[in-house]
Amino acid sequence: RDLVKDSGLLRVSLVSLLLAVAFLVAHQALDVSPALATLLPASVILVYESSRSSEVKHVLSRINWEVFFFFGGLFLLVAGLEKTGLLASAGGEMVQASGGSAALAVTLVLWSTALLSQIVDNVPLVTVFVPVVSVMHTTGLPLLPLAWALALGAGIGGMATPIGTASNVVALSILNKDRKRLGFGKFAKRSIPLTILDLAIANVILLLRL
Numbered sequence: 001r002d003l004v005k006d007s008g009l010l011r012v013s014l015v016s017l018l019l020a021v022a023f024l025v026a027h028q029a030l031d032v033s034p035a036l037a038t039l040l041p042a043s044v045i046l047v048y049e050s051s052r053s054s055e056v057k058h059v060l061s062r063i064n065w066e067v068f069f070f071f072g073g074l075f076l077l078v079a080g081l082e083k084t085g086l087l088a089s090a091g092g093e094m095v096q097a098s099g100g101s102a103a104l105a106v107t108l109v110l111w112s113t114a115l116l117s118q119i120v121d122n123v124p125l126v127t128v129f130v131p132v133v134s135v136m137h138t139t140g141l142p143l144l145p146l147a148w149a150l151a152l153g154a155g156i157g158g159m160a161t162p163i164g165t166a167s168n169v170v171a172l173s174i175l176n177k178d179r180k181r182l183g184f185g186k187f188a189k190r191s192i193p194l195t196i197l198d199l200a201i202a203n204v205i206l207l208l209r210l
Helices: 007-030 034-052 056-061 065-083 086-098 102-117 122-137 143-160 166-175 184-208
Strands: none
Touching: 007 034, 065 122, 086 102, 086 122, 102 122, 102 143, 102 184, 122 143, 143 184
């Protein structure tokens, strides 16, 4: 309890988180986009903060703009890659590299997405890599193992660097807010070996289930 500086904000944040999860699960049934499903609960926090302060400046100062613009730029970058057709081309290259082998295709998807996930957040990465997997599936490769390889590669690979996942970015931003305590190199030095081990285990499991 001593670590909680604002219990009211904590309660509102937890409620907003539960609403966001509920909306994401049911967004298709509600006919709303995933973006709107997360923005609506987030606005609850903003309204709550606004109700406690008469100055908008105070509310805006509590928003972590560094993280906000980081992910905004990241999504724009990934959208640009998708529009150029580079991702579809990558899917074709993976099909050729695999030579029609499901085992090699699964391994390529797993490790390539894990590598990219270290510098690109896993959410936009998975979003834009779905068409790549679809292209590979149209050539006769099994869809389910490829989908699992994509999910595992993006999820595990993001643990390797501070910018690989949203949680890493936010956690380090809070940690280093007052003074720098954990840098990129120190984080990666400890996390990369564990990430490689996890990926190797995931790779073996995927191949055994083909």
